[in-house]
Amino acid sequence: MPNIVCNYGLHFSEIAQTFQERVELPGKQLKDLVHWLEKKHQGFEKELIQPGTGTLMTRNAILIQRGDENTGVVYSLDSELLDGDILTFF
Numbered sequence: 163m164p165n166i167v168c169n170y171g172l173h174f175s176e177i178a179q180t181f182q183e184r185v186e187l188p189g190k191q192l193k194d195l196v197h198w199l200e201k202k203h204q205g206f207e208k209e210l211i212q213p214g215t216g217t218l219m220t221r222n223a224i225l226i227q228r229g230d231e232n233t234g235v236v237y238s239l240d241s242e243l244l245d246g247d248i249l250t251f252f
Contacts, residue, residue: 171252193239225250
């Protein structure tokens with residue numbers, strides 16, 4: 163169970179009613195996090211997942227910070243999340 167930090171910008175902060183929260187994720191992939199966020203803050207899936215295809219929408223972005231690696235964009239719901247990751251939704 164990765165322990166990650168979620169930062170929310172733009173309309174995601176309005177959905178979550180906060181700018182940041184720590185999540186102990188009961189899974190290891192981005193799709194597990196999106197499902198968890200949808201249960202807690204209804205509206206995340208609508209903003210992130212393309213209806214019909216089940217892929218990430220391109221109108222929003224998720225950045226991932228991991229250790230000493232460069233910050234990068236997450237492109238797949240199957241992306242693995244690790245303990246200590248920091249995700250920014252905008």
